Amino acid sequence: MILAGDVGGTKTHLGIFKSEKSKVISVVEKKYESQQYGSFESLIDHFLAHVSADIDAACFGIAGPIETDQAGKAYCQMTNIKQWPLITETNLSKLIGDNSVFFLNDMEAIAYGISQLGEQDLEILNQGKPLDGNRAVIAAGTGLGKVKLLWKDNEHYPSASEGGHANFAPSYDKLQGKLLAYLQEKNQGNVSIEQILSGNGLINIYQFLNDGQESAAMREKIKQADDVAQVISEAGLAKEDALCEQALDLFVSIYGSVAGDLALDDKTVGGIYIGGGIAPKILEKMRDGNFMKFFTAKEIQIPKFAQFNADIPVKVIMNDKIGLLGAAWYAAKSGVNT
Secondary structure, three states, X not given: OEEEEEEOOOEEEEEEEEEEOOEEXXXXXXXXXXXXXXXXXXXXXXXXXXXXXXXXXXXXXXXXXXXXXXXXXXXXXXXXXXXXXXXXXXXXXXHOXXXXXXXXXXXXXXXXXXXXXXXXXXXXEEOOOOOOOOEEEEXXXXXXXXXXXXXXXXEEEEEEOOHHHOEOOOOOOHHHHHHHHHHHHXXXXXXXXXXXXXXXXXXXXXXXXXXXXXXXXXXXXXXXXXXXXHHHHHHHHOOOOXXXXXHHHHHHHHHHHHHHHHHHHHOOOOEEEEEOOHHHHOHHHHOOOHHHHHHOOOOOOOOHHHHHHHOOOEEEEOOOOHHHHHXXXXXXXXXXXX
8 A cells, every 4th residue: 555645835635545557546535734733744643543554655745845865865844834844754664664755846746646637637728739748737826836747768757846936037018027026126136936826926916916906895805814815816706806806817927928938948749737726726717818828928039939839738737636646656656565
């Protein structure tokens, strides 16, 4: 049996799996609020106390950079949970009888999970003209992640990155330039893409646009909200508030532009996949044409690059278990006894 986990700054999804041929089959799963636990080890202890399974190996997709110590053992410091101590391969191996433990960056886990999806798990934004070749995933949620899937010997090989922390570069849209200047002033420094394409990023956009235009009703809703980004996105989707709608439009246009840059960076003729928790919740807005308008808005002087992007398939991942499935599949394909 495999213990797998998708470990995020907000939620952690754990499960026990068995493997059959090229697929992993869920036995039991459970979701947790990550920050309700003092450490990842305590969360694992809690989960294992409520399941009955002989664990042969474990794999975790973690929202943070995976590093190795001098002994070659993996460890990770979570990007968005500062209070958790280091998550280490050594400590987790002890919890499962000194069996094998694998760490993946959370975006690598999503990349491996693509092989486990069916057509029902994907929503098509652009049919494109798919070819054998590189793919990439971009995922906005609590943070922003990117991963390339390199095409070699008729197989895709995920390559992790920290591309979400690259500097934001506005497109030809003047409003994006003003947003950059606003956040530069607010930060007194560089502005990363994650500060715009994330839950907190949507709040940043709303605050930028709010020049005395905020309605009293929306001000009160936001004041009482546990999840401000959700309030803004829901009001924007429902067209209940003009400021929220404008914030959501700007968010989606930047999402399209950044995804289009990724397509050019990695020459993703095999497709771009949109992951993370935000896109499925705003699918109606993702499909209204604004995303693809900015996805294909590339170098005017050389039109072939706009056409290059227009030919790339773009799909939204609707299955929120993809990171968990990818972690389980990685352990299975690593040859453990499952």
